[in-house]
Amino acid sequence: MPTHFSTTKTRRRFLQSSLGGATAIGIGAATPRLFAQAAQTGSTAGERILVVVQMSGGNDGLNTVIPYADDDYRKARPKLAIATADVLKCDEHVGFHPALRGLRDLFDAGQLTVVQGVGYEHPNRSHFEAMDIWHTCRRKNEVREDGWLGRLLENQRKAPGGDAPALHLGTEQQPFAVASKNVRVPTIRDLAEFQLRGQDRQELRTFLTANLSRTTAAAELNDPLLDFVQSSTSSALAASQRVTQAAQSYEAGVPYPDSVLGQKLRTIAQLIDAGLTTSVYYVQHDGFDTHAQQAPSHEVLLRQWSEAMAAFMRDLQHHDHAQRVCVASFSEFGRRVAENASAGTDHGAAGPMFVCGGRVQPGFVGDHPSLTDLVDGDLKFQVDFRSVYATILKDWLRVDPDPILAGSYGTLPLFS
């Protein structure tokens, strides 16, 4: 176990400073509360972190983890097949797209595991519907009011007063996955934006913070809507305070690519290193809906993803956090095995998932799905995505997955 003196010290320092002028306040609590207590106990060294990278639009799994030795691959993809010589081979059957050099390095370093053929029964091929299924683990005919990570956060119910339990980084709508009844997940576009503006910002912060800690809790006034806005305002102020301070003294261990995803992951590394107790981070990497002229755009997307992931893992390692971080990448569906007439691919079903981190059991889970035994022209799924979730919940975050997934799913050998 590496020691984390620096982390602990950093965290102590900024908690103290945030308590200096104004009174710091709770996040996610039903009513705002003081959290002086949390300041004394806030060590994060042992806490494990999950980072979810959503590849939006339906990533072509078949051209990501390539069954290069299979003749049927070339038959199905006369225009789009990657030449065998270019494939970054992992074994005698499969290899990575040539743009995935960084990912391949992680694989070689024993920091990556690939789960083959992840999906679910009766796949839905609508982006929105499929994404909702991945986010909520529920089908359209079921009531969907929260996401799987939202339920995790509710389940954890960290003591009020700490950092936001989860953060979403991006400009898009908040993912359904983090929605829950009682826990608010802040969205951060960039660090600068997450600060109060205006000449009077100091007075305003002081005023609002004091006001929220003293006002009669709206719950007592039977005003759930006001209660909600009050707790959300507390959450906004507290998170803003932490994020501002976290940004001040960070030096990345490695250069990050200049892509949006790279910068998002860099921000997450900063926040982790600052000692936030946030245990879930969520980012999206959009553009995988490659219906036409797929090759060039897919290559760019994969390169951005791979370079950002590799820089992130190296940076975490440099700062001694790799052992407590797990990064999971998924897409709402794979694409059809056969390419279409526009040198692209249409919406499909099963696809690979990628789990990175300092404590993964490296390699492949499962063989590549058959290219001939198809359902409606799509790969058959071999692993239910909820089994991957269950493994992350149970073996990584050490919580009981059953109530969160509303069912019992077998776990996989993902972590060492």
Add this chain to the structure above:
Amino acid sequence: MDDLNASQSTTLAAGTHSTAMNNHIDIDWAWQPYQPSADRPWNHRLAAHVFRRAGFGVQRQALDDAVARTPAEVVDGLIAVDDETPQFRSVADSLMQTVVAGGDPKRLSAAWVYRLLFTPNPLIEKMTLFWHGHFATGAEKVTDASLNWQQNQLFRQHALGDFSKLVNAISQDPAMLIYLDSAVNRKAHPNENFARELMELFCLGEGNYSERDVQELARCFTGWEIKNDRFRKNPYQQDTREKTVLQQAGLIDGEDGVRVVLEQPHVERFLARKWFRYFVADEPQPADELLQPLADCFREHDLCVAPAISMLLHSNLFFSPHAVGRRIKSPVELIVGMLRSLKATTNTQVIAQGLLSIGQGLFYPPSVKGWDGGRAWINSSTLLGRSNLVADILKSDATLFNQQSLTEYLASFDVHNSAQALDHFEMCLLPTPLDDATRTQLCETFSVGGGDREQTLRSLLHAFISLPQSQLG
């Protein structure tokens, strides 16, 4: 238990997010017109509620005028469609023509903000915004500024008019059909998108039709297409065989399809529920029985919108604690409301861009479902964004109050110190009274003394608008 009583009252079912409230509401009472009484007096606070909901707020003088009249007269005045004055219209229209000629849909938002700020018919704009969220199309996909504007004018024209006419017009509206990929609709491949949304999102609500109805209705619309930015029917692509939609069989075209959909009793219930949400309360969700009288009114008037909205705005329910302060303000309601209530003018481009960043870009709804509203408006990012947008507005020298400084504007109401300013803001902007502790704290933190008086008053306003209570309306 008294059965008669039970049949006349209903419980507001708990919304998905809220705890049970157990508000027993007598249905007959709910829809009777509000009559002021000693218990429920007609005052500035209620008048401000009416103007906030049926528009975007008014300044102090208009509240004084309103309390001198009856609430019924005030509501009638809002419903009666005064035509926009020629002056207002010529400025607003020429602004829009410039934008449309420029071709950049991003500038459309600012031109609409101008209307929202200065329209003499706020209820018309409020309903235009409602229809924009109801029949949501986005300029991200429909990039032609003039088509977006044409659709917006359609909403304005039918804002309180005949819903059937509006639905017929929207089903031939170029922006809508382009947005839903229905600009080409061929006999061999009927496009189900518009047919589905017509029933799911526009008229009936999910679960009130079958998948087969979607397929059959889609066939009715074959041959409907957009060519050179205009709607036309292509007889060669029309599927002329018999169809069965919602149990009605026959040889029907698109107009017949719309008619059959509009005959369903789900139409009036679906709209009544959305209006309740828009004008009365975010949560808890009302029971069907509570909404039925409003739905009936809409149907009895052949789906004319004005009588139903009039019934709603006159009702006991609308003037009751079940409604006042029971909604989270949309970004437009918050920002335009603040400006209108203080007769403020500012850079409309800043407002338009700011609204987009806090979740309500005009002409840029997030999906065909429109804005979810309610709690979905609020997260850390949008809350900080709300406060920051107000900071940007108040920082700008371009922001004036009745063409004056805030100091001069407030002085014209005999407001000279922080306590008086708070009274003024509270009356115009807040649905519920400010508690004493907050009031004292605001006065102490932002006390008008030496220093920069104008800056202090603006900071006071900024803090006031950033309060959680100010997000409710």
